[in-house]
Amino acid sequence: MDTIFALASAPGRSGVAVVRVSGDRSWEAVKALAGSVPEPRRMVLRTLRDTSGAHVDKAMVVVFAAGASFTGEESAEFHLHGSIAVVRAILLELSLLEGCRPAQPGEFTRRALENGCMDFTQVEALADLIEAETEGQRKQALAVLSGALSGRVSEWRQKLVRAASLLEVTIDFVDEDVPVDVAGEVVGLLKDVLSDIQAELRGLDAAERVRMGFEVAIVGPPNAGKSTLLNNLAGRDAAITSEIAGTTRDVIEVRMDVGGLPVTFLDTAGLRETEDPVERLGIDLARRRAEAADLRVHLVERGGQPEIGVRSGDVVRWAKDDSGSLDDGLSGRTGYGVARVLSEIAEELLERTAGMSLTSRERHRDSLVRSQMFLERAVSGLESGMSEVDILSEDIRLGIRQLEILVGRVEVEHLLDEIFSSFCIGK
Structure with missing residues (x-):
């Protein structure tokens, strides 16, 4: 089986770049570049040289014996200075060694699976962790x-x-x-x-x-401050805001971390009767996404009622309470009540995940x-x-x-x- 190698850290400039090698020629690769093979699992400083003997970099080098590595094979790592040029030079030198080739996506993990170091659920979990x-x-x-x-x-x-x-x-x-x-x-x-x-x-x-994320739809009539609230949550202008009713036609999404859980907030079209065929399509989409969402934040105008039925766990607030005069008021413009709404959403979703299983x-x-x-x-x-x-x-x-x-x-x-x-x- 070929010995494989790849950059294991993020591409581009960095403080340290890690190049990983796995296969029965890994230690030969270390010897070719570093001059000698260190004791397994002991990181040492070595001068790395190319085939002509020219100095390429000074790096920390560590090797792992077969049966005591991530892949279950003989393997090695070069911890280089995070220069694009240095990484390119080392990868080139490795490619020139007989029996060595660049790794395919996930090939290190696949070898770990094939060598019995991981099972399939652990492979899936590693992908989820990344x-x-x-x-x-x-x-x-x-x-x-x-x-x-x-x-x-x-x-x-x-x-x-x-x-x-x-x-x-x-x-x-x-x-x-x-x-x-x-x-x-x-x-x-x-x-x-x-x-x-x-x-x-x-x-x-x-x-x-938890793995895929929750959806929370912001619903209400036109000009209830839905897009302004979404922008407040996002900390940027994710949605266009306007005094003109019907500005939002499509569903706009912002993904956030709420209480340690992944949550996508949905800014939906204002719910109303309209003759505009394009706006009507947006309203129909808004209703469908709101029905499918895990919970909804209902923005209600003074004296009004929620535009769709309120389910258990939904949050209902008086819209555009810029003055902060109402206990259940909310303002995306000033931020009044936003922290409390997020806290309620987090509490509800954490309660729903309290009995979650390991399978997902x-x-x-x-x-x-x-x-x-x-x-x-x-x-x-x-x-x-x-x-x-x-x-x-x-x-x-x-x-x-x-x-x-x-x-x-x-x-x-x-x-x-x-x-x-x-x-x-x-x-």
């Missing part, structure tokens, strides 16, 4: 990356393997008296796993929202639902006195297989290219 924008996303990704989900699935698998083994004992004794009645223990094991799977499924939607993708849901179906069928058969033990045992094995698909032990090859294409080259 993309994390908020504290909530960081914590969520780290929990899965640390192996928490893998460990949970491993516990379930152990219980199911024991349950299947107990049933298969009865197959071995088909013409004899079975030493003990195993049905009670098997049902208990299956129900324990089913309870855990159901808990994961209940919290999956909340976990997915539709792929996870599919595997859990399928496993649940097979295990429930096995329990039903056992409790009804079904005598076809081989069929019951097969249902348990099928349930185990779905959990193995979840962590990527089987049947995920078709997902790998899609997942790794989102990684940067150095990962």
Whole structure:
């Protein structure tokens, strides 16, 4: 297998640039550039030279032995001065070495997966960690990356393997008296796993929202200060504001960190009856996005009512309270009440995510639902006195297989290219 290399830090000028190398020629690459190979996992200062012996840079160099690196292979890192020219020179020198080539997107992580250093859920979590924008996303990704989900699935698998083994004992004794009645223990094991799977499924939607982000729609009549409020939240002129009713025709989005959670605020068209066909399209879109949003901030004119139904968790405020005279007033122009609204939104969304699970993708849901179906069928058969033990045992094995698909032990090859294409080259 080729030895691969890539810039692992951000491209462009920086204080330090890290070039990563992985494969059975990694240490040879270090020797070629630095003159000698340091003790594994000990960072040392070396002068790096090109093939002609010319000085390229002074850098910190560290090597890792096979089985003790991120990829599971012999690997090395060059911590260079963050000059574009220096990085380019080192990458060129590496490309000239026999058996070395530039890495493809995600290829380091793919090798870690193939070498058993990570499972598929951890690969997904690493991608999520790289993309994390908020504290909530960081914590969520780290929990899965640390192996928490893998460990949970491993516990379930152990219980199911024991349950299947107990049933298969009865197959071995088909013409004899079975030493003990195993049905009670098997049902208990299956129900324990089913309870855990159901808990994961209940919290999956909340976990997915943390990973992907919540949507909060700002709704109200024309000229209620929706765009001004959005600009206040964004800290910039994200939306055009005007005294002319119907200025906002499309949905304008601003993504923010609210209480450690990713939230996209939607500035929608003012809700009213209109003969303008273009504005009417904008109003229809506003209603659809508001209905689909996780919650809404309703801006209400004095003496008026919310333009659409208020759901649990929605925030209702009197619009354009520039003087700050109302307890439930809000002004995007002066900022009055904005902090309180953000606090209420954060409290509501944090409450919704309190029971989130470790699983957070539709792929996870599919595997859990399928496993649940097979295990429930096995329990039903056992409790009804079904005598076809081989069929019951097969249902348990099928349930185990779905959990193995979840962590990527089987049947995920078709997902790998899609997942790794989102990684940067150095990962």
